[in-house]
Amino acid sequence: MDYKHSGVDIDAGNETVQRIKRLARGTFTPGVLSEIGSFGGLFRIEPGRYREPVLVSSADGVGTKLKVAFLAGRHDTIGADLVNHCVNDILVQGAEPLFFLDYLATGRLSPDVATEVVSGIARACGENGCALLGGETAEMPGFYADGEYDLAGFIVGVVERDGIIDGRTLRPGDVLIGLPSAGLHTNGYSLARRIAFDAAGLRVDSVVPEIGCPIGEALLWPHRSYRRVVAPLLGGGRLKGMAHITGGGITDNLPRILPDGVAAVIDRRTWTVPPLFAWLQREGGVGVDEMYRAFNMGVGMILACAPADLDGVRRSLAAAGEPGAWPIGEVVAGDGRVQYRD
Numbered sequence: 001m002d003y004k005h006s007g008v009d010i011d012a013g014n015e016t017v018q019r020i021k022r023l024a025r026g027t028f029t030p031g032v033l034s035e036i037g038s039f040g041g042l043f044r045i046e047p048g049r050y051r052e053p054v055l056v057s058s059a060d061g062v063g064t065k066l067k068v069a070f071l072a073g074r075h076d077t078i079g080a081d082l083v084n085h086c087v088n089d090i091l092v093q094g095a096e097p098l099f100f101l102d103y104l105a106t107g108r109l110s111p112d113v114a115t116e117v118v119s120g121i122a123r124a125c126g127e128n129g130c131a132l133l134g135g136e137t138a139e140m141p142g143f144y145a146d147g148e149y150d151l152a153g154f155i156v157g158v159v160e161r162d163g164i165i166d167g168r169t170l171r172p173g174d175v176l177i178g179l180p181s182a183g184l185h186t187n188g189y190s191l192a193r194r195i196a197f198d199a200a201g202l203r204v205d206s207v208v209p210e211i212g213c214p215i216g217e218a219l220l221w222p223h224r225s226y227r228r229v230v231a232p233l234l235g236g237g238r239l240k241g242m243a244h245i246t247g248g249g250i251t252d253n254l255p256r257i258l259p260d261g262v263a264a265v266i267d268r269r270t271w272t273v274p275p276l277f278a279w280l281q282r283e284g285g286v287g288v289d290e291m292y293r294a295f296n297m298g299v300g301m302i303l304a305c306a307p308a309d310l311d312g313v314r315r316s317l318a319a320a321g322e323p324g325a326w327p328i329g330e331v332v333a334g335d336g337r338v339q340y341r342d
Helices: 010-025 065-072 078-091 111-127 189-199 215-219 227-233 249-257 275-284 288-294 307-319
Strands: 053-061 096-106 131-139 149-160 175-180 241-244 262-267 299-305 326-333 338-341
Touching (some): 010 111, 065 078, 065 149, 078 096, 078 149, 078 227, 078 241, 111 131, 111 149, 189 275, 241 249, 249 262, 249 299, 275 288, 299 307, 299 326
Antiparallel strands (some): 053 149, 096 149, 175 326, 241 299
16 A cells, blocks of 8 residues: 555645745745745744834635535636635734735645646735745545635734724714625625525526626636725724625624724615625525625625715725725714614
């Protein structure tokens, strides 16, 4: 017996690492001090660049969106989903990303598939100014079905201590601004898949007229990164809080930044829910409250600011390429929950 006949191909693993090295080098920033393949990744924070730096870290996955990628046989966007999700998670606290690590686990390692996945990771790291510092590729025969894999990411960023954004200064009267999503991002896929492929009986290549493309393509629309449009607003004191609308939707994510004694009112009349969500609601017979907990409903990020700063924030967003930002509600006195106005 040998390792390869037990299901683990060391040669395929080595080939994959060599391919990943080439992709990762393209993301390296001046702070990177190690190569891919080291036991640990080394990163140097430039002396004197920060007065009182605070590291911000996060870890996440892309959930069962992976199942859609398996069905479609497309693996070049799922890595970007992972990076952008993690970037947004630390962005809401005012942090800029420094480096990223990934974990890819599969039953039988395919260097081609792994390269596709990591190419998306590297592309998104480059777009976000974040180094792909390292990671792990694990071959686990008997643990995952053939052709399937799991993916997780780990990010570290930095923010000045006096630049941390955490919502603690939010007061009644503050304005909530919505930034549009690009589809489901990385949440709600267990329900979306059940509606699309079980209830509606569609294949990944089935075109949904009101969406204007195959359902598989719509479900694989990449998770947006909001770093480019929000970065100009960091450090100036205009943003009092930010919420990344992920699992739990607006209903469960916005309260995470609300201090004691306040609540949020969201006016659902201020935007038109994108066709993908309207189709899922109709085909699945899903209740309105459930839709706003399972999906982002077209709002991928919420920013909070004082009323006097609203126009300036919107001008900054428009100048950075986000003209679609709009006021969707306000902070009010209350018990920390989200109230909806229809």
